[in-house]
Amino acid sequence: MTEDRLAKLQIWMQEAGIDLIAIGPTPNMRYLLDFAPIADERLCLLLVGPDAVRMVVPSLNAEQTAGHTAVPLNIWEDSDGPAAALREALSAMPAPRRLAVDGAMRADFLLQLEDEIAPQETVDAGALLAPLRQRKSASEIEMLAAAAAQADQAMAAAIEACRPGVTEAEVAWAAEVAFRQAGAEEVLFTLVASGPNGAYPHHHTGQRELQRGDAVVIDLGASLNGYKSDITRMVHLGAPSEEFLEAHEAVHEANQRGRAAVRPGVGAQDVDHAARSVLETRGYDEYFVHRTGHGLGLEIHEPPWIMAGNDVPLAEGMVFSVEPGAYIPRQFGIRIEDIVVVTEAGVRTLTGYDHELVVKE
Numbered sequence: 099m100t101e102d103r104l105a106k107l108q109i110w111m112q113e114a115g116i117d118l119i120a121i122g123p124t125p126n127m128r129y130l131l132d133f134a135p136i137a138d139e140r141l142c143l144l145l146v147g148p149d150a151v152r153m154v155v156p157s158l159n160a161e162q163t164a165g166h167t168a169v170p171l172n173i174w175e176d177s178d179g180p181a182a183a184l185r186e187a188l189s190a191m192p193a194p195r196r197l198a199v200d201g202a203m204r205a206d207f208l209l210q211l212e213d214e215i216a217p218q219e220t221v222d223a224g225a226l227l228a229p230l231r232q233r234k235s236a237s238e239i240e241m242l243a244a245a246a247a248q249a250d251q252a253m254a255a256a257i258e259a260c261r262p263g264v265t266e267a268e269v270a271w272a273a274e275v276a277f278r279q280a281g282a283e284e285v286l287f288t289l290v291a292s293g294p295n296g297a298y299p300h301h302h303t304g305q306r307e308l309q310r311g312d313a314v315v316i317d318l319g320a321s322l323n324g325y326k327s328d329i330t331r332m333v334h335l336g337a338p339s340e341e342f343l344e345a346h347e348a349v350h351e352a353n354q355r356g357r358a359a360v361r362p363g364v365g366a367q368d369v370d371h372a373a374r375s376v377l378e379t380r381g382y383d384e385y386f387v388h389r390t391g392h393g394l395g396l397e398i399h400e401p402p403w404i405m406a407g408n409d410v411p412l413a414e415g416m417v418f419s420v421e422p423g424a425y426i427p428r429q430f431g432i433r434i435e436d437i438v439v440v441t442e443a444g445v446r447t448l449t450g451y452d453h454e455l456v457v458k459e
């Protein structure tokens with residue numbers, strides 16, 4: 099499977115006039131090799147040429163790397179430094195005129211590479227990799243579904259923990275424990291934004307105690323086999339106001355309309371428009387301050403971007419969030435977020451937790 103990915107990349111790089119692609123130990127490497135060593139300051143590069151592939155790897159990670167890939171390794175020792183191994187790897191390929199680099203790798207890796215080669219042009223490899231990574235295989239979709247099921251469990255635990263007098267951090271901890279118990283390999287974020295804090299889409303979960311009358315935004319994500327989860331649901335402590343219920347209804351409908359617009363061939367921006375126009379009609383557009391969604395896979399945010407101006411046609415296997423919101427300064431915030439897959443027939447929603455507002459005493 100990963101040989102196919104490398105082979106496709108080699109065809110596409112030639113079509114794009116790229117002579118060399120340099121990939122660090124990032125989600126791009128994990129995608130191409132099904133493995134990436136733990137990233138640190140030691141030079142670790144997958145070098146993809148039109149006819150050859152090499153990997154420069156520090157000796158402490160060499161054995162583990164060799165167990166995951168048949169790509170020839172150029173191994174270096176801490177006491178020697180990476181320059182000779184890098185030079186040897188590059189000698190297997192023609193001198194590159196156009197270099198494409200992994201935008202997520204360390205800048206000093208690029209500087210070390212440029213000590214050895216002098217390309218006329220350096221571009222972001224993201225444009226080459228996005229078309230490959232955007233369309234998930236059946237096995238990737240099942241991994242994302244398993245990650246989403248964990249997020250549902252963590253959401254149940256977080257909602258259970260919400261009550262007056264409990265801090266945001268304590269609610270976040272309940273979600274974190276649930277993720278770990280369900281087998282998540284890494285908990286990425288447990289955002290709990292209560293009352294007026296909810297008006298910040300990226301609030302830093304803190305020591306505020308939940309109070310009766312609070313709307314609580316809970317946005318959770320973790321990693322399972324490298325694949326990410328992301329879900330947002332709403333809780334209200336005590337009876338909600340008319341004003342809150344109206345806004346909640348608008349966001350809820352925007353989420354449903356956004357997801358209902360998903361099918362192959364529709365532009366990414368049309369999903370944004372479907373969700374946004376509900377909020378416009380109901381007078382909340384000025385409070386919806388971010389794009390409708392982002393792709394999800396080995397990274398929590400990756401293409402396709404679900405926003406105005408992105409006319410990329412949706413295709414079977416694309417996975418992304420639909421997460422409209424309304425943020426009323428100093429009062430409350432609302433966001434309802436799901437992860438969806440584009441299917442042949444239309445759409446499948448991976449996040450399963452009930453969408454209705456949870457009202458607790």
Ligand code: ZN
Pocket residue numbers: 328392419421435
């Ligand atoms: Zn998201």
Ligand code: ZN
Pocket residue numbers: 317318319328329330435
């Ligand atoms: Zn989220």
